[in-house]
Amino acid sequence: xxxxxxxxxxxxxxxxxxxxxxxxxxxxxxxxxxxxxxxxxxxxxxxxxxxxxxxxxxxxxxxxxxxxxxxxxxxxxxxxxxxxxxxxxxxxxxxxxxxxxxxxxxxxxxxxxxxxxxxxxxxxxxxxxxxxxxxxxxxxxxxxxxxxxxxxxxxxxxxxxxxxxxxxxxxxxxxxxxxxxxxxxxxxxxxxxxxxxxxxxxxxxxxxxxxxxxxxxxxxxxxxxxxxxxxxxxxxxxxxxxxxxxxxxxxxxxxxxxxxxxxxxxxxxxxxxxxxxxxxxxxxxxxxxxx
Amino acid sequence: xxxxxxxxxxxxxxxxxxxxxxxxxxxxxxxxxxxxxxxxxxxxxxxxxxxxxxxxxxxxxxxxxxxxxxxxxxxxxxxxxxxxxxxxxxxxxxxxxxxxxxxxxxxxxxxxxxxxxxxxxxxxxxxxxxxxxxxxxxxxxxxxxxxxxxxxxxxxxxxxxxxxxxxxxxxxxxxxxxxxxxxxxxxxxxxxxxxxxxxxxxxxxxxxxxxxxxxxxxxxxxxxxxxxxxxxxxxxxxxxxxxxxxxxxxxxxxxxxxxxxxxxxxxxxxxxxxxxxxxxxxxxxxxxxxx
Numbered sequence: 001x002x003x004x005x006x007x008x009x010x011x012x013x014x015x016x017x018x019x020x021x022x023x024x025x026x027x028x029x030x031x032x033x034x035x036x037x038x039x040x041x042x043x044x045x046x047x048x049x050x051x052x053x054x055x056x057x058x059x060x061x062x063x064x065x066x067x068x069x070x071x072x073x074x075x076x077x078x079x080x081x082x083x084x085x086x087x088x089x090x091x092x093x094x095x096x097x098x099x100x101x102x103x104x105x106x107x108x109x110x111x112x113x114x115x116x117x118x119x120x121x122x123x124x125x126x127x128x129x130x131x132x133x134x135x136x137x138x139x140x141x142x143x144x145x146x147x148x149x150x151x152x153x154x155x156x157x158x159x160x161x162x163x164x165x166x167x168x169x170x171x172x173x174x175x176x177x178x179x180x181x182x183x184x185x186x187x188x189x190x191x192x193x194x195x196x197x198x199x200x201x202x203x204x205x206x207x208x209x210x211x212x213x214x215x216x217x218x219x220x221x222x223x224x225x226x227x228x229x230x231x232x233x234x235x236x237x238x239x240x241x242x243x244x245x246x247x248x249x250x251x252x253x254x255x256x257x258x259x260x261x262x263x264x265x266x267x268x269x270x271x272x273x274x275x276x277x278x279x280x281x282x283x284x285x286x287x288x289x290x291x
Numbered sequence: 292x293x294x295x296x297x298x299x300x301x302x303x304x305x306x307x308x309x310x311x312x313x314x315x316x317x318x319x320x321x322x323x324x325x326x327x328x329x330x331x332x333x334x335x336x337x338x339x340x341x342x343x344x345x346x347x348x349x350x351x352x353x354x355x356x357x358x359x360x361x362x363x364x365x366x367x368x369x370x371x372x373x374x375x376x377x378x379x380x381x382x383x384x385x386x387x388x389x390x391x392x393x394x395x396x397x398x399x400x401x402x403x404x405x406x407x408x409x410x411x412x413x414x415x416x417x418x419x420x421x422x423x424x425x426x427x428x429x430x431x432x433x434x435x436x437x438x439x440x441x442x443x444x445x446x447x448x449x450x451x452x453x454x455x456x457x458x459x460x461x462x463x464x465x466x467x468x469x470x471x472x473x474x475x476x477x478x479x480x481x482x483x484x485x486x487x488x489x490x491x492x493x494x495x496x497x498x499x500x501x502x503x504x505x506x507x508x509x510x511x512x513x514x515x516x517x518x519x520x521x522x523x524x525x526x527x528x529x530x531x532x533x534x535x536x537x538x539x540x541x542x543x544x545x546x547x548x549x550x551x552x553x554x555x556x557x558x559x560x561x562x563x564x565x566x567x568x569x570x571x572x573x574x575x576x577x578x579x580x581x582x
Contacts, residue, residue, distance in 0.1 A: 101392050107444075134429065138422065148462065150455045153398075157455065161448045164441045171439065 005077055005249040005288070008033070010042045010094050015147050017042070017097035018155050020139050023088040027080070037079045037288060039249055043098070043108065044078075045091040045162060046070040047132055053084025059244055062122050069123045069132070069166055071111045077249060089136050091162065097152070098159055109196065111163055123169045131165050184222035187212065191219060191231065199238045200262045205231045240276045243269070247281055248288040254281045296328045296368055296540040296579070301385050306438050308333070308388035309446050311430050314379040318371065328370045328579060330540055334389070334399065335369075336382040336453060337361040338423055344375025350535055353413050360414045360423070360457055362402045368540060380427050382453065388443070389450055400487070402454050414460045422456050475513035478503065482510060482522065490529045491553045496522045531567045534560070538572055539579040545572045 010017050023046065027034060037056070046055075051064035056079040057072055064084060072078060074095065080086075099105045125132060139158045145151065191208055198207070208231065209216050219231050227234065239261055246257045258269030273281050301308050314337065318325060328347070337346075342355035347370040348363055355375060363369060365386065371377075390396045416423060430449045436442065482499055489498070499522065500507050510522050518525065530552055537548045549560030564572050 101394060103392060131429065131432075134425065138425065148459060150459050150462070154452065154455050154459075157448050157452045161445065161452075164445045164448065168439060168441050168445075171441070 005037045005039055006033075007075075007249065008038060008040045010040075010092065016152055016155060017094040018159065019092045020136065020143065021090050021092070023048070023086050023090050026090055027084075027086055034078070034080045035082050037077050037248065039075050039077050040092075041074050042092050042094045043074050044072045044076075045166070046072070046086075047088045047091070047136060048086055049088040051084070051086040051088065053086070054081040055079070055084060056081070057121055058241060065122065065124060067125045067127065069125060069169065070121050071123075071163075071166055072121065073108065073112050075245070075249075077245065091136070091139070091159070093159055098156055100153075100156060104156070104160070107160065107163055107167075109193075110167055112196075123166060123173075125169060129165075129169075132162065135161050135165070182226075184225045187214065187219065187222040188226045191223070192234070195235060195238055199235060200242065200260065203235055203239060203262060205235065208235075236272075236276060240273065243273055243281065244277075244284065247285040257281070296330055297324075298366075298540065299324070299329060299331045301331075301333045301383065307443055307446060308385040309450065310383045311427065311434065312381050312383070314339070314377050314381050317381055318375075318377055325369070325371045326373050328368050328539065330366050330368050331383075332365050333383050333385045334365050335363045336457070337363070337377075338379045338382070338427060339377055340379040342375070342377040342379065344377070345372040346370070346375060347372070348412055349532060356413065356415060358416045358418065360416060360460065361412050362414075362454075362457055363412065364399065364403050366536070366540075368536065382427070382430070382450070384450055389447055391444075391447060395447070395451070398451065398454055398458075400484075401458055414457060414464075416460060420456075420460075423453065426452050426456070473516075475516045478505065478510065478513040479517045482514070483525070486526060486529055490526060491533065491551065494526055494530060494553060496526065499526075527563075527567060531564065534564055534572065535568075535575065535579075538576040548572070 011019070046069065048064060048066065048068045048070070050066050051068065053064055055062050055064055055070065056077075057070070058076050062070065064086065095105075095108070099108065135158055139155065142151065142154060142158070190212055194208055194211060202208070205216055205219065209219050212219065216231070223229055223231050223234060229237075243257060243261055246252060246260065247254075250257070252260070254270065255266045258266040261269065263269040263272070270281055273279075273284070277284060279287065302310070337360065339355060339357065339359045339361070341357050342359065344355055346353050346355055346361065347368075348361070349367050353361065355377065386396075386399070390399065426449055430446065433442065433445060433449065481503055485499055485502060493499070496507055496510065500510050503510065507522070514520055514522050514525060520528075534548060534552060537543055537551065538545075541548070543551070545561065546557045549557040552560065554560040554563070561572055564570075564575070568575060570578065
């Protein structure tokens with residue numbers, strides 16, 4: 001028995017590492033897999049036409065809704081609850097297929113970044129927005145075409161369009177709309193972006209302030225205004241999320257994990273984790289066991 | 292009076308250096324301009340729904356047809372004849388707007404490259420192909436949206452899709468379909484690609500053979516099979532095209548043009564040009580005068 005969260009790899013033998021599948025069909029055929037925590041080595045964009053129930057993503061419960069999108073980068077831990085009922089389409093693609101240049105990597109990262117700021121990855125699509133139906137329709141038709149020298153590029157463009165429109169829906173949310181001209185907002189964006197790169201090597205607020213060329217008070221004001229959290233809390237949350245991921249989907253020891261996250265001493269990590277989550281690392285790992 | 296072919300610049304004051312306009316409307320409003328040879332500092336993709344008459348592109352007469360596409364990179368010399376009747380849409384965009392990375396520049400170049408090989412830039416769209424209508428429709432709708440931080444990227448993606456589908460239609464032509472697995476075809480592609488970069492510095496077939504690591508006989512066989520021309524003729528045609536362009540849309544002297552094209556002596560250029568076109572450079576320039 002695999003005690004840890006299983007990781008699924010992109011299906012071999014397809015023309016491209018990119019696939020669009022019917023969600024209802026997918027859920028029916030993979031019920032055993034999706035009701036238990038699992039992760040994938042590919043990115044997933046869920047486009048729910050009809051959806052109810054709970055989808056748990058990275059230890060957060062997300063209440064599903066009709067006409068919505070959910071983007072989950074590779075390695076995210078997922079689980080549908082057994083009452084979840086969904087229809088729609090699911091786009092799967094690997095980084096390897098999609099990221100043909102550094103701009104693509106940044107675009108992918110921005111999808112997640114914006115999710116962090118909105119504290120939720122479920123994005124509701126206004127009824128009058130037909131772009132997603134349209135682009136998914138084009139992808140379906142593209143798969144009916146014979147493979148030629150431009151097909152991979154065409155598919156990458158469709159994925160880019162979906163991600164850009166996904167980001168557009170996120171930044172049109174009130175939290176973004178009200179803030180997007182705001183210096184606080186820009187500063188928090190820059191902070192979160194930098195944090196994503198350095199959280200495991202630089203847990204000190206001072207490091208980010210120095211790099212961003214602002215005072216700690218300035219950063220504190222910005223994060224309070226936008227996220228109602230202190231920079232310290234945001235850094236802590238990011239490290240805790242990574243600790244949870246490593247605990248449940250690696251078999252690394254607590255000692256190894258504590259070093260990977262930049263702690264000098266495993267006991268410090270254990271204290272930090274318990275204070276943040278109420279559980280010891282080993283207790284958390286056991287509570288998420290896939291059995 | 293401007294003796295030389297006028298060059299039009301992208302309209303100032305728009306949100307992006309990208310525009311889609313109704314062709315019928317455009318032709319009616321710009322009749323005086325388009326009936327005379329002119330060029331633009333932006334790229335143009337014509338999507339003809341209905342079209343008859345002649346469109347002259349870079350000194351070649353192209354007979355227009357319904358449901359067709361014509362791509363003209365910046366600096367190409369255009370003229371519609373006065374009996375031309377067209378409807379459809381015209382996409383305009385600058386290199387500056389579109390080329391966000393080197394892949395985009397290569398894509399743009401490939402649109403022209405493929406045109407060279409097919410000896411015509413008019414591409415007929417099969418009736419069942421709805422991609423162009425679809426993508427142009429999406430671009431129109433996009434211009435109704437407010438500008439936001441992703442709009443330029445979204446537009447670039449739509450342009451990329453159009454160009455990729457345009458290339459797909461080209462490579463599905465018999466000349467490409469029959470040759471695309473062919474080593475000759477790949478060699479000619481590589482040769483034309485290299486020629487585009489070096490025609491004015493390296494007019495010798497030997498230079499290309501050495502760079503492509505093939506014998507002159509091998510290259511000769513390939514270009515004969517694919518284009519029914521010798522490498523020498525292809526190089527000559529490329530230099531002649533550039534000479535014509537410089538003669539008609541610059542005011543450079545024949546001497547200056549001959550040096551720009553890599554000739555040691557203007558008299559050699561004049562002899563070369565006359566042998567190729569039947570006219571002296573100055574006679575050719577006069578014959579194209581915009582008066």
